[in-house]
Amino acid sequence: MTVAERSIPFFPYSQLFLAREEEIISVMTDVCRRGAYILQQECRDFEANLSDFMGAKHAFGVANGTDAIIIGLRAAGIEAGDEVILPSHTYIATAAAVHMVGAIPVLAECGADHMLDPEDVLRKITSKTKAIMPVQINGRTCDMVALQEIADEHGLLVCEDAAQALGSKFDGQSAGTFGVFGTISFYPAKLLGCFGDGGAIVTNDDNVAEKIGLLRDHGRNEEGVVVAWGLNSRLDNLHAAVLDLKLKSFREDIERRRKIATLYQEGLGDVDALILPPAPDSDPRHFDVYQNYELEADRRSELREHLTQSGVGTIIQWAGTPVHQFKELGFTDHLPKTDEFFRRCLMLPMNMALSDEDVSYVIASVRRFYGK
Numbered sequence: 001m002t003v004a005e006r007s008i009p010f011f012p013y014s015q016l017f018l019a020r021e022e023e024i025i026s027v028m029t030d031v032c033r034r035g036a037y038i039l040q041q042e043c044r045d046f047e048a049n050l051s052d053f054m055g056a057k058h059a060f061g062v063a064n065g066t067d068a069i070i071i072g073l074r075a076a077g078i079e080a081g082d083e084v085i086l087p088s089h090t091y092i093a094t095a096a097a098v099h100m101v102g103a104i105p106v107l108a109e110c111g112a113d114h115m116l117d118p119e120d121v122l123r124k125i126t127s128k129t130k131a132i133m134p135v136q137i138n139g140r141t142c143d144m145v146a147l148q149e150i151a152d153e154h155g156l157l158v159c160e161d162a163a164q165a166l167g168s169k170f171d172g173q174s175a176g177t178f179g180v181f182g183t184i185s186f187y188p189a190k191l192l193g194c195f196g197d198g199g200a201i202v203t204n205d206d207n208v209a210e211k212i213g214l215l216r217d218h219g220r221n222e223e224g225v226v227v228a229w230g231l232n233s234r235l236d237n238l239h240a241a242v243l244d245l246k247l248k249s250f251r252e253d254i255e256r257r258r259k260i261a262t263l264y265q266e267g268l269g270d271v272d273a274l275i276l277p278p279a280p281d282s283d284p285r286h287f288d289v290y291q292n293y294e295l296e297a298d299r300r301s302e303l304r305e306h307l308t309q310s311g312v313g314t315i316i317q318w319a320g321t322p323v324h325q326f327k328e329l330g331f332t333d334h335l336p337k338t339d340e341f342f343r344r345c346l347m348l349p350m351n352m353a354l355s356d357e358d359v360s361y362v363i364a365s366v367r368r369f370y371g372k
């Protein structure tokens with residue numbers, strides 16, 4: 001066995017802090033010295049800047065991306081017994097949020113582009129269906145025109161899980177702003193990550209916005225009077241301050257991610273054993289931001305082992321289990337396309353700490369495996 005020439009972790013949590021340590025600590029010190037912890041100016045500023053960035057009317061910071069979906073669904077009026085259609089290729093959080101409001105998660109296939117398949121959505125609609133919840137996976141936005149058409153035809157709401165897609169666009173419109181609400185996660189490994197849990201909900205609907213504002217803060221209105229049942233699900237002001245700082249350079253982060261995706265495309269595009277995600281400018285309707293670089297590979301497990309030996313960290317999304325395979329939760333769905341995808345999918349490193357040399361090393365390691 002040879003010793004790996006480089007060590008490229010899948011996600012270098014501490015490196016990303018160390019790269020901007022001074023700035024971040026100075027923002028944190030400022031907040032803490034003023035004792036400004038819950039729903040303070042930094043949170044309001046961040047919400048305003050986030051809604052500007054996304055082109056949404058309202059944004060609310062909440063405790064995490066899972067709460068964001070639960071609160072959004074409640075604010076949108078999803079109730080016990082309602083069916084919500086979502087892709088099985090998603091984090092358990094999407095389905096769990098539907099379950100937690102008493103509704104029923106109905107799982108659908110992903111299409112050739114790995115996104116929620118509109119044709120399978122059509123097959124899953126029943127008299128109980130209330131909403132379609134596309135998941136904007138890996139920093140790509142679904143064909144929202146096709147999904148909205150289906151929703152309109154059947155009188156359904158569209159609710160977006162855009163946890164992985166801040167900055168992604170379809171037809172020039174931001175992920176998260178198509179449906180009645182959209183949610184974002186600020187989990188550390190997400191596109192815009194904080195140092196723990198955090199999330200946001202955006203909406204263009206004033207009524208839904210009012211309900212979200214109440215639901216995330218104990219049902220209290222702006223005067224502090226309790227007018228509805230609510231939760232404690234607020235984005236910490238300290239995190240809001242850090243996120244607001246990071247948002248200022250977020251467009252450059254996206255450009256860097258797209259550059260890395262371009263390098264992967266150029267370096268691996270000729271390997272027949274792989275199906276790569278769409279390249280940054282391959283389809284003018286999509287602006288992808290590459291939360292992840294998820295490909296399909298022949299001999300996936302051996303490739304993964306070879307990359308581990310070469311010092312390259314990889315991940316199989318959702319620890320290799322799409323939602324419908326969690327039999328303990330009662331799912332009995334037969335989703336052969338998703339099953340097949342999960343026998344082949346793998347994520348290469350994609351983060352802001354990767355140098356061009358790191359990317360070249362990953363590419364060379366993959367090529368070596370396929371004898372290229």
Ligand SMILES: *Cc1c(COP(=O)(O)O)cnc(C)c1O
Nearest residue numbers: 064065066091093163164185187
């Ligand atoms: C991360 C993620 C969530 C949940 O976000 P948390 O902030 O971890 O609660 C939901 N859906 C998808 C698709 C995600 O990737």
